[in-house]
Amino acid sequence: MDPTMDEFESDWVHAVFGAFRDEAVSLAADFGTRVKNEIDSVAATQEVRPPSATSLLASVVIESGNIAADLIHPGSESDSDEERDDD
Amino acid sequence: MDADVDDATLVATASQRGLRGQLAFEQLVDRHQSWLVRLLMHFLGSRSDAEDVAQDAFVRAFLSIGDCSDGKLFRAWLRVIARRLAFNHRRDARTRAQYEEKSAALKGTSAASEAGGLEGRDLLEQALSLLSYPYREIVVLRFVEELPLKEIASVLEIGNSAAKMRLARARGEFARAYETLGGKHGPDNG
Numbered sequence: 001m002d003p004t005m006d007e008f009e010s011d012w013v014h015a016v017f018g019a020f021r022d023e024a025v026s027l028a029a030d031f032g033t034r035v036k037n038e039i040d041s042v043a044a045t046q047e048v049r050p051p052s053a054t055s056l057l058a059s060v061v062i063e064s065g066n067i068a069a070d071l072i073h074p075g076s077e078s079d080s081d082e083e084r085d086d087d
Numbered sequence: 088m089d090a091d092v093d094d095a096t097l098v099a100t101a102s103q104r105g106l107r108g109q110l111a112f113e114q115l116v117d118r119h120q121s122w123l124v125r126l127l128m129h130f131l132g133s134r135s136d137a138e139d140v141a142q143d144a145f146v147r148a149f150l151s152i153g154d155c156s157d158g159k160l161f162r163a164w165l166r167v168i169a170r171r172l173a174f175n176h177r178r179d180a181r182t183r184a185q186y187e188e189k190s191a192a193l194k195g196t197s198a199a200s201e202a203g204g205l206e207g208r209d210l211l212e213q214a215l216s217l218l219s220y221p222y223r224e225i226v227v228l229r230f231v232e233e234l235p236l237k238e239i240a241s242v243l244e245i246g247n248s249a250a251k252m253r254l255a256r257a258r259g260e261f262a263r264a265y266e267t268l269g270g271k272h273g274p275d276n277g
Contacts, residue, residue: 011258013226013230013258013265016211016265016270016272017226017230017231019207019211020231023125024121025122025125025128025134027120031124031138032120034142035116035120036116038142038145039112039113039146039149040109042149042150046150
C-alpha cells in the first residue's frame, strides 16, 4: 500500500475536502445528449463508423464486377497504357 | 447493452467500432460523465468550462479507444486525457488571466478581510482557487479523488518522488490559504 495513504487519511485537509467528495454534481440537462451528438458527428465524419451493410455490399459487387472483367479480358492493361500515353 | 456490463467489456466493444461500438461508448459516457465533470470543475473552477473539456475528453477518448490497453482502467485512462485537456484549456490566455488574478489575491494582505464570513464549501472553493494551478491539480487528485500517490504521479505524468514533493508543498499552500480565509481545523498533523 502507498506509505503516504495513512498519513493523509488522518489529515485535517483530507477531512475538510469531504464537502467536495460528498457533493453530487449537477450537469447541464443536455450534457449527455450533447456529448453523444458530438460523438455521432465525429463517428460519421472521421469514418470511425464503418460503412453500412448496403454500401459494403455495393462495394463488394463493384469489386466482383472488376475482377470478372479482368478475367474476361485478361490482356487488357488499357488503363496503364493510357496513362503512359498521357505522359 | 446491459447496464451491468463492466467497463472492460464496453471498451472492447467500442474498440470494434461500428454502431454497436458507438453505443457501447455512449454507455461509458453515461457511466463516467458525473465524476469527470466534477473533477474538471475542481480543476478549472467553472462548470461550463468543465463540461466543455469533458465533452472534448470523451470525443478524444472515443477516437482513440483502441489505445486503451486495459479496459478495466478506462477511468484512469480517461482521467489522463481529461487532465491534459484541462491543462491546455487553462493555458488559454483568457482563462490564465482569471487564474493569475485569483492567485494574486492570495499574496495580498487583504485576502482574509475580502473573504470574511466564508464557510463550508464556499471557503473550500475559495481556498482552492487561490492555489497555483499545479498545486490545485494535485490537491484535487489527492483530497477529492482520493488517488494514491502512484496514480497521482501517473495522471500528472511525473515521477513518484516529484509527486510526493509537490503534494506536500500543495498541501502546505492550501492549509495557509484556508487559514488565511478564516478556516478552522484540528491539530495540523499533515
